[in-house]
Structures are given as C-alpha cells and as structure tokens.
Amino acid sequence: MEFKTITYAKESSFLSPEENIAIIKLNRPEVSNALNKDMLGEIDTALEEIRRDEQARVVVLSAEGEKAFCAGIDPKEPSQQELEQRAEQLLKKIEEFDKPIIAAVAGEVSGPGVRLALACDMRVAAENAKFQNPSDAARRLAKMAGRPGAVDLLFSGRAVEAKEAENVGLVNKVVPTDELLTTVNWTAGKIASSAPLAIRLSKKCVNKSFEVDIVEGNKLELDAILQCARTEDLREGIRAVFEKRSPQFKGR
Amino acid sequence: MFLMPYKNISYNKDQNKAIIKLNRPEALNALNQETLSELGSALDEIRNDPEVKVVLITAEGQKAFSAGADLKEASSLDEAGVKELIELGQGVYRKIDDLPKPVLVAVNGIALGGGVEMSLAGDVRVASETAKLGSPEVNIGLIPGWGGTQRLPKILGKGKAAELILTGGVIDAKEAERVGLVDRVLSQDEFTSTVNRMASAIAAKPSTDRAELIQLIKSV
Numbered sequence A: 001m002e003f004k005t006i007t008y009a010k011e012s013s014f015l016s017p018e019e020n021i022a023i024i025k026l027n028r029p030e031v032s033n034a035l036n037k038d039m040l041g042e043i044d045t046a047l048e049e050i051r052r053d054e055q056a057r058v059v060v061l062s063a064e065g066e067k068a069f070c071a072g073i074d075p076k077e078p079s080q081q082e083l084e085q086r087a088e089q090l091l092k093k094i095e096e097f098d099k100p101i102i103a104a105v106a107g108e109v110s111g112p113g114v115r116l117a118l119a120c121d122m123r124v125a126a127e128n129a130k131f132q133n134p135s136d137a138a139r140r141l142a143k144m145a146g147r148p149g150a151v152d153l154l155f156s157g158r159a160v161e162a163k164e165a166e167n168v169g170l171v172n173k174v175v176p177t178d179e180l181l182t183t184v185n186w187t188a189g190k191i192a193s194s195a196p197l198a199i200r201l202s203k204k205c206v207n208k209s210f211e212v213d214i215v216e217g218n219k220l221e222l223d224a225i226l227q228c229a230r231t232e233d234l235r236e237g238i239r240a241v242f243e244k245r246s247p248q249f250k251g252r
Numbered sequence B: 001m002f003l004m005p006y007k008n009i010s011y012n013k014d015q016n017k018a019i020i021k022l023n024r025p026e027a028l029n030a031l032n033q034e035t036l037s038e039l040g041s042a043l044d045e046i047r048n049d050p051e052v053k054v055v056l057i058t059a060e061g062q063k064a065f066s067a068g069a070d071l072k073e074a075s076s077l078d079e080a081g082v083k084e085l086i087e088l089g090q091g092v093y094r095k096i097d098d099l100p101k102p103v104l105v106a107v108n109g110i111a112l113g114g115g116v117e118m119s120l121a122g123d124v125r126v127a128s129e130t131a132k133l134g135s136p137e138v139n140i141g142l143i144p145g146w147g148g149t150q151r152l153p154k155i156l157g158k159g160k161a162a163e164l165i166l167t168g169g170v171i172d173a174k175e176a177e178r179v180g181l182v183d184r185v186l187s188q189d190e191f192t193s194t195v196n197r198m199a200s201a202i203a204a205k206p207s208t209d210r211a212e213l214i215q216l217i218k219s220v
Helices: A037-052 A080-096 A112-119 A134-144 A150-154 A162-168 A177-192 A196-208 A214-229 A232-242 B033-047 B079-098 B114-121 B136-140 B148-156 B158-167 B173-179 B188-204 B210-219
Strands: A006-013 A016-026 A058-063 A068-070 A101-105 A122-126 A173-175 B009-014 B017-022 B054-059 B064-066 B103-107 B110-112 B124-128 B132-134 B170-172 B184-186
Touching: A006 A037, A006 A177, A016 A037, A016 A177, A037 A080, A058 A068, A058 A177, A068 A112, A080 A112, A101 A112, A101 A177, A112 A134, A122 A162, A122 A177, A122 B158, A134 B158, A162 A173, A173 A177, A177 B158, A196 A214, A196 A232, A196 B136, A196 B148, A196 B158, A214 A232, A214 B079, A214 B148, A232 B136, B009 B033, B017 B033, B017 B188, B033 B079, B054 B064, B054 B188, B064 B114, B079 B114, B103 B114, B103 B188, B110 B114, B114 B132, B114 B148, B124 B173, B124 B188, B124 B210, B132 B173, B136 B158, B148 B158, B170 B173, B173 B184, B184 B188, B188 B210
Parallel strands: A016 A058, A058 A101, A101 A122, A122 A173, B017 B054, B054 B103, B064 B110, B103 B124, B110 B132, B124 B184
Antiparallel strands: A006 A016, B009 B017, B132 B170
C-alpha cells in the first residue's frame, strides 16, 4: 500500500526473525507532523491493514524527524472542527485497537498530538521530548498518574519535559534520542512474542478498569482467563515453565 | 479470641496487630486453593475482631513473598475448576480490599502474578531490597486474573500498568518503588524490625487513606 503522509513498514526484533511489529510513522516533518485529513485517513487505513494481518502482533506509532512527534491539527486545514472530530474517532480506535500500540515520542508534542500519544497503550520518549500543555488532554491524562501528587503537576497547565513526564507517569520511559527506536523495538518484540489472545484480553481488561468497579472488573478477568484456558497456547506456556524452556506460541 | 489453626498460612496477633504470613516457603509460597481459603478465613476473623487495628500480610522465608498461583494445581483443573479457583482468589483479594482496617503488605522477596495481585489489594506496600516483582502471566498465555488488570492501572497509572502486564516483565524493588508499585524499599537486615514498627505506627493512628499511610510508613 502506498501512503503519502505516513510510512508503513513491518519489522522483526531480536526475539524473532518474524516481522511481527507494524510501524506507522507520521511523515510530514516539514509541518511538525501536524495532522490533516489525509493523514488521519491514512493512519486509519494502515490500522485496518494491521488488524487483518495475523503476523502483526503489536504496533509502533512514531514520527519522521527528531524535532516533533506531532504538532496537533494542521492550522491550514479548512474545517478545524470537523478534523477535531475525526481525530477523536481515530484516537478511540487506537485505544480500542485489538493489538497494543506503543508511541515512540521524540521532540515537540502539542495539542491533539498529546492526546494521540496518550491514546496509545504506552509511551517511550526521547530525551528531547516536550509535551506542550498536556492538561488539554485531561481525561486521558488523569488515567496516567498513579502517584499521589502527580495529577496536580500534570494539570498545572505548563509544558512538561521528558524527565518530568517520566516521573509523573505521562511516559513510561525516557531514553537517549538515538536509542529511541531500538528501545521501542525491544518492548514491541517482547509483546509480539507472547500469546496474542492473552495480549489482546490484557489490553481490554486494563482499558476497562477505569470504567467498571472491581466486582465487574473481576468478571471481565474471569471471562478472559476462561478464554485463554481454551487455547493451545496456554497449555504450551505451562508446559514450557515445567520444562524450563521458552514457549512456542502459535496464536491458537 | 480463639485463633483458628492454619496449615498454609500462619495467623498471629501481637497486641492490636494482626499478622498473616504465607507459610509454604518450600513452594515459594505459591498460592493453591487451600492457602487462599485459609487467607479468606483469617481475614474474616480479623474483620470481626475489634482488637485488631492494623493487618500485616507478609510471608515466611527469605526468598519469596509468593511466586503466584500454584501452576501444578491450576494446570490439573478442568474449566469448572479454573472458574472456581479464579473466583476464590478474586473474592479473597476483595476481602483484603474491603477490610475496614489498614492493610500493610510487606513483600519480603519474589512476588509474581497472584503474589503481586495480593499486594495490590492492600493499602500500602513495602518491599525488601532483594524483592523482584512482576506480572508474567502473558508469558504463559494468560492474563492477571486476580484483580491485577483492574488495580494495577489505578496504582501505577495506565501506561506503566499496561507495560508491566503486556511485556510480562519482572522488575527489582528499586524500580518498583520508582514506578509506584511499592511505597518504600527496606534493606534486608532492617526489614522485619522496620515492618513491625510501621505496623505499630499504623495501629496507633489507624487510617485507610493511602496518602496518609504512605506518609506514615515513610516516617518510621
């Protein structure tokens, strides 16, 4: 598939020669990778392709260039409001996507770009990452701060640099800028090597944890465990523990 | 009050402190059905005991707090058995959660899967510097099923919780403290004495407010 505003590729990792990591790269560095109508459409198309691709187990969302991850919505777009709505639909799709999505964030992140990063399941940031006014992404932000006190800082309304973002839980990890993609490849490779059903259901249960109480949440977990219990992968996983070897999951 | 005899855990009272210890060190305190049931009974005793002002949950042995679900037992179960085991663990951990008394969990070594999930149901967590913690369920084709996917995101934040669960990674005590999985790390030789002092401090000033408890255990 040919894309104009993004690039799409697949990658293997040190854990497997299989190209099981799908990489979407925002590719409009000349405008700080701002989102326009075409780009939103192309990300959506790429995600649909990944959804159908059984080999692809995990997604990395990154951006071309080190200066900006995403500057939000392109101010040149004629209908800002319509684009805002389309962006929000895409973010929802990213959150609910049946494969985990890792954001690899370098440089400036602003406006809906912050929301884009936060919609992903986790974020690895380069040292030069800077989140402009993350409090714009209030609803998603509130879920990121586990530590008491972190919420206050996140909602202070000022820009948050990489190190601080790491301390409050806005990003998972900060690494030197030139190590960003190898670090993300490692994390993605690890996820891609686990049983796909367990990964999909884990993501779903974690997402739901902010919407349901513990009794309801426990029911979701039980349902997920019973689904896993019917897979060949779980039997293989348990055998591998007793035989002290790495499991060979087949995705069934 | 009469204390029930237990086989897989020990339950003792020291003045107003209730102390539960997982007691299968030879099996790395792996959680089988009997252990979970006994834990549930001890929690019922504690709930109804007006003397108890604080609960300390920890484990016997130097190596492990708990290696998680007893895989040998679990892998022998049919679907109905799996359902029963999951609901048993979920129910017992909700008892920890629902206890109207502060619960301090002292992670004295390895805590994996169901072991970590037990700690998450408590109000505050401390770990020995040699402890290693993780939710490695996906590595065998499972998900955390005893509340881990629900409690972890609220304690760590969604991103960190997703990372720990989806990568199945195991982290050391220092990293666990950095990400908020434990509230304080103690050196091995001062572990038991400090944990006891913490429990006494909480008993003297009982609260289930997490921020208050964290402050209290950091001052001991």
